[in-house]
Amino acid sequence: MRYRTLTGFVLKRAALREADEVVTFWSWEEGKARVLIRGVKKSTSRLKAALTPVSLVCLQIASSEFMPVVTSARAVKIYSGTLADLPRVAVVFSLFEMVLRSTADNQANVSVSILLRTSLDYLENSLAVDREFLTAFRLRLLSALGYQPVSSTCAQCGRKISAKRPLFWSSIFVGMICGACSRFDASARTLDLPVVSYLDKLKSESFSFSLLAEAEQTKSQAEQLLIEAFQNICERELNSKNFLAASLAS
Ligand SMILES: [Zn+2]
Structure with a gap:
């Protein structure tokens, strides 16, 4: 079995069967990738770290026929400040949604990775979110995608x-x-x-x-x-x- 590491952010989660989840992940290494987390709903699951809301996580992945499977997860940085108020939560949701919609699967893009990380850093540390933030993010995302x-x-x-x-x-x-x-x-x-x-x-x-x-x-x-x-x-x-x-x- 081939193992590899992906570092990045969980963009979207979807339940699969009783205890599993399919996660759409933005990674430095491979861009947008879908991975399977097994048994994550069990309280003893060591993979729970992968689902810490808004965090930079490092996933160990094993190839499998159906979909790559997460074998271990570690949160590198937790952006808890981005969940401090509802406007900020909504903005984070919009950023993830934009990246989800505009990128192709399995195409690494360092500019998108850096943009996501600097944006979350800003949302984490700023006192208030400027109205222009999303417009600027959209503009910079278009540039990162080659426009x-x-x-x-x-x-x-x-x-x-x-x-x-x-x-x-x-x-x-x-x-x-x-x-x-x-x-x-x-x-x-x-x-x-x-x-x-x-x-x-x-x-x-x-x-x-x-x-x-x-x-x-x-x-x-x-x-x-x-x-x-x-x-x-x-x-x-x-x-x-x-x-x-x-x-x-x-
Ligand atoms: Zn011309």
């Missing part, structure tokens, strides 16, 4: 974008595009300069945004753009899976 929503080059042709000309946003390319490309892109729409500079700040600063004094309209426009972009790439991920399943079946 560059805010960039000085066109997301389609790669040419430099001049800030003096009208700016365009493409839902298809999930980012800013140049004027020439915008003419052939049905999803293109003009983008206000304040929205671009606001997104730029969310991208570059830490997770503390208390000094950002943009207009509410700018903030909600930026938020909406990213929600749509995110929705788009999740659908693509889903479609490519369906496509793969269909072509394997035929």
Whole structure:
């Protein structure tokens, strides 16, 4: 039997039979992975550590025909502060949900791992959660997944974008595009300069945004753009899976 170690966070749990659980795990080593924990509901289970809410855990895994099985579990760091109040719990749930929806199985991604860890560190230690937190997380997750929503080059042709000309946003390319490309892109729409500079700040600063004094309209426009972009790439991920399943079946 082959053994290996996975370090990361439990994104989602689902009960299987009476005592077992299937856990969707985000790991440094293999990205998103599904593993089976046997007998975890028994009070004597030594695997309970794996299910400590919001914690960085280290799992020993054995390969098996049905699904990799957890053979030992150890909590490395427990983020109990993220469970201190309901808004924070809701935010943690949203982060995990976004990673679940936007990533493919078994593809390691160091940038996503680092983003998750720094975000939980921030939620653990901050006095209050800024309203911009989720928008910034969404933006950084898109970047970690290989998209560059805010960039000085066109997301389609790669040419430099001049800030003096009208700016365009493409839902298809999930980012800013140049004027020439915008003419052939049905999803293109003009983008206000304040929205671009606001997104730029969310991208570059830490997770503390208390000094950002943009207009509410700018903030909600930026938020909406990213929600749509995110929705788009999740659908693509889903479609490519369906496509793969269909072509394997035929
Ligand atoms: Zn272009």
